[in-house]
């Protein structure tokens with residue numbers, strides 16, 4: 001069965017004062033139906049740009065290459081109208097800062113119901129459906145709260161409203177870009193549980209972008225690890241986290257003691273994260289890699305299958321979980 | 324909300340008191356003596372003393388001030404030296420002409436300014452944007468009287484399309500209202516442009532796009548109202564400022580409004596009329612500010628006027 005979304009060799013070039021920046025460089029992964037894929041990596045590794053490319057909301061001047069196959073159709077080359085109609089109804093998105101992502105001067109109920117209203121649904125129908133969505137997103141007293149403005153909601157409630165908004169168009173894929181990063185720690189877990197239960201109950205596919213390994217370990221079936229705009233490694237979450245096939249993943253796992261514990265002490269990742277503006281030649285990770293050798297400095301590793309369902313962009317993938 | 328309005332109105336009374344006092348002071352400090360102007364320079368000392376007494380100008384300043392304040396409270400500014408009529412009705416008679424001029428100018432400025440601002444702001448950096456920006460900067464830097472004279476030269480004298488002076492027909496309204504509207508239009512256009520461009524970069528605009536809306540729907544449904552909030556404030560405040568422009572424009576085009584009345588009154592030291600007109604203008608400006616605040620609070624739910632001061 002072909003996956004719901006197939007990202008193949010995705011390239012995103014952004015104009016910048018310092019010239020064109022290749023912020024996403026040949027990223028490939030699949031999102032099967034009803035599956036949560038975690039997208040993880042340090043700040044600046046291109047996670048947000050990858051998600052934005054999927055929904056087609058890149059900053060002006062962005063140049064794309066590669067393919068985005070939605071149910072087999074290459075939407076990267078589809079006309080803008082087709083791309084637009086995918087948004088909201090097939091692919092929806094929730095953002096990191098729900099306060100900024102909600103229109104401050106519109107009642108929340110109106111924002112959540114907009115996509116329904118614009119598709120010609122009757123007003124009382126829209127209202128009924130919005131109440132249902134609020135309910136699904138765990139917002140108490142839905143018929144009262146839908147008259148509130150975003151500033152009258154708490155942070156967690158805003159993100160629930162954002163989730164209700166994203167579900168309104170009944171999408172098949174939900175992109176969640178750091179959905180809990182801006183929230184209180186106590187609220188984070190609840191929002192994650194909500195997302196997981198919605199994903200299961202509705203049979204939704206989800207791309208969960210996070211820099212927090214624990215979030216991904218909790219929620220994602222599969223994980224894509226990005227480094228400097230490229231895929232370092234991808235595969236089933238538990239396998240990747242228990243037996244990394246890339247030194248960068250291993251370093252990530254070791255920096256978070258609670259995830260897969262053999263060591264009790266956190267190992268902070270040594271060295272500075274690579275930026276797309278100054279991406280090292282060869283393997284971009286080589287300046288920070290404990291396994292690096294001469295070949296890594298000159299030859300860029302390709303992403304290759306290293307075991308069933310496991311892909312790694314390390315010349316020495318086989319040595320990672322042995323050393 | 325009601326309590327806040329009452330509070331604003333009370334503050335307004337204080338402001339008006341301040342305005343009245345300031346007017347009183349300035350008129351008396353300014354050089355030139357109404358008695359000499361009324362009687363001419365060859366009047367006898369006797370005549371001068373008599374008129375001064377009848378106008379109350381011989382009493383001590385404080386006593387003049389107190390009488391003045393009680394009169395102001397009754398909107399009584401005394402009689403015009405020149406016309407012999409009570410000043411306030413004289414001034415009120417001129418209000419409709421000025422209101423016509425100001426409202427027409429504001430309508431032009433808002434409609435044209437918003438359209439240009441939207442056009443430019445929704446495509447920052449585009450050719451349209453650059454043309455609009457260049458034009459608005461140019462417009463803002465020309466002085467009103469100069470623009471007025473240029474328009475008269477072009478449309479009244481060279482092409483003979485429009486009357487250059489007077490009032491009465493819609494054609495008479497064109498040149499003065501356009502002259503008054505041009506710098507205002509530029510301000511509205513520039514502000515709208517900045518505000519729209521800024522709003523279009525907000526995250527909630529991405530949210531709107533993520534719902535599959537067209538750019539036009541995003542602009543009309545989400546960016547417009549929010550980018551208009553600062554514009555409303557400036558339009559409201561600037562309508563008060565438009566009075567200043569009206570004084571110049573009315574004189575350039577011989578428009579029979581408040582502005583030309585004030586200039587006449589000032590050059591003749593017609594205290595009563597100057598005071599009545601200035602007081603009225605202060606009141607109008609204050610009212611504009613109050614209305615602006617109310618509209619603003621209706622546009623932005625975060626700044627509802629209840630409770631918070």
Ligand SMILES: Nc1ncnc2c1ncn2[C@@H]1O[C@H](COP(=O)(O)OP(=O)(O)OP(=O)(O)O)[C@@H](O)[C@H]1O
Nearest residue numbers: 014015016023042043044045046047048049059276
């Ligand atoms: N509008 C832009 N123009 C040019 N470069 C940009 C722009 N936005 C982001 N970038 C650059 O693109 C790179 C990838 O950014 P992206 O936002 O995808 O990273 P991220 O992995 O989501 O990081 P974070 O965890 O900080 O959100 C960064 O190096 C960033 O500096």
Ligand code: SF4
Nearest residue numbers: 283286289296314315
């Ligand atoms: S390719 Fe070399 S530098 Fe890159 S991760 Fe593998 S061992 Fe390290």
Ligand SMILES: [Mg+2]
Nearest residue numbers: 047048049177
């Ligand atoms: Mg990001």
